[in-house]
Amino acid sequence: MRVAIDTQPGGAAPNEDWVACTPTLAIVLDGLSTAGLDTGCRHGVPWYVRCLGSQIVAALADPHVALAEGLGSALERVAALHPECDLRNPGTPSATVALLREREGLLEHLVLADSPIVLDHSDSVTVLTDLRVDEVLPDLRAEVEQFETDTPEHREALRRFVSAQRDTRNTASGYWVAAGDAEAAEHAVVGSAEIKDVRAAAVLSDGASRLVTEYAVATWEEVFAILRAGGPERLIAEVRKAEATDPTGRRWPRYKSGDDAAVAFCQWEEGGAAR
Template identity: 40%
Template sequence: MTSVAAARTGRVNEDFTGAVPTAAVLIDGAGIPGTESICRHGVAWYASRLGGNLLSLLSLVPDRSLAALLAEAIERVTDEHRDTCDVTDPVSPSATVAILRRSGDRVEYLVLGDSVLVLDRADAAPLVVTDPREVIISRSYLPALQAVAEGGDEYRRILRDLRANRNRPGGFWVAKDNPRAADEAITGSCPISELTSAVLLSNGASRIVDRFRLLDWPGVMAVLASSGSAEIIHRVRQAEAHHAVAADDATIAHCTELGEARPSPTSASVPP
């Protein structure tokens, strides 16, 4: 079950999610004001092109590692707009990535950036796969961002400084123009027999745990099983309104029956 919600009505959703018979992908596109002057295609285009290329590669090249497939997908999308856009600029479109793939009797996973992947285990606590580097670095910029008007020139300058930490040693790593970023992803695998389900979340959805602390991860998995992914996003939207927090695109891909041929069947849209 998949739920996708743009941050607000009328705004293009910059998340992407999709599935093929043995894999599911979630992409969370990232950009700041000014991105459109650097890349004429935009963040939503980048996210959907990266996701589409990944799904194609996952279907056609099942024997390569997830990191290798992500590197090739990044290179393909970069080549598509290298001649028309400044792909190396710090504010050109980028994205975080979460991938789940069934391979024989195991499930493989990859996380790059601040998307979250949770494996629900039958006899143990959920295994939460995260990449905390961007969150850690962003904290040092938060006081400066809070001290200036959002959207102003100084705000954009600070965001540019933050984005300059991307894809460099000591910084954080995302899908952008450099395929070598895929080598920095968090990867692993576990036996399918240990799992009951899995879920991929963009950071706009994972804030139900890591920002608002409305649930822990076992609680999230319980709500998904009983009420579905739309209920998680509904609770996030309520919390955003209550705390006067700007809404973010929120996407959840809930994968059940992992031993079956297709890990993530249906799609639904949830209004903010």
């Protein structure tokens, strides 16, 4: 598996996305916004995604470890790194997870929350994602979206939304993300596909996938054409180009003018040439 990766912040704040790869694994994490609210942790989201990502890579170094098992182990190890923090705080640093692994002729996937994995077949694409978060608090979400980004009204509405939303994280009536409790790994979406049926794959944070999912200015087929022509850096540049036409979020209501973006683009070789 050949993998090209890139991640870029959406603005001046530190990047809360994280991406990495090995010859058999691609991983994207997207740290969740705290909206300036208390988290009970002194480390912050960028620290959390770096630690979690490296622990996932270490846990899955053994190809016989299942993806969900590896994620659960990584969550336990990261929790042990900061026992002085209040990991029961509903705003404790957290992240979405998207994992793609090549093993024994299969592509295994794990998705926890809305960072998608997209498989490119010869005549179609398959989108693997977990959209339970979209079902939570639609009224408060709509309130955020009625204001232009980076205004006092938008910031206050976002704080109300995030405050209410995080009380639903990792609950049976809400949605699941990687946070302080390893139980979240048991609620991930997992599955596999035969490699022979896949030409390429993209593992994305929602800051990159929104070119299709939210802005609708490209199709998934066009995304793969962009990735083949210019790699992950070019795809993120196309996202920024679209956002520059709508800096205040009137055409595409959103939580911030530009979100952090991460991409892992995976290809396979057959007979010495990329398929």
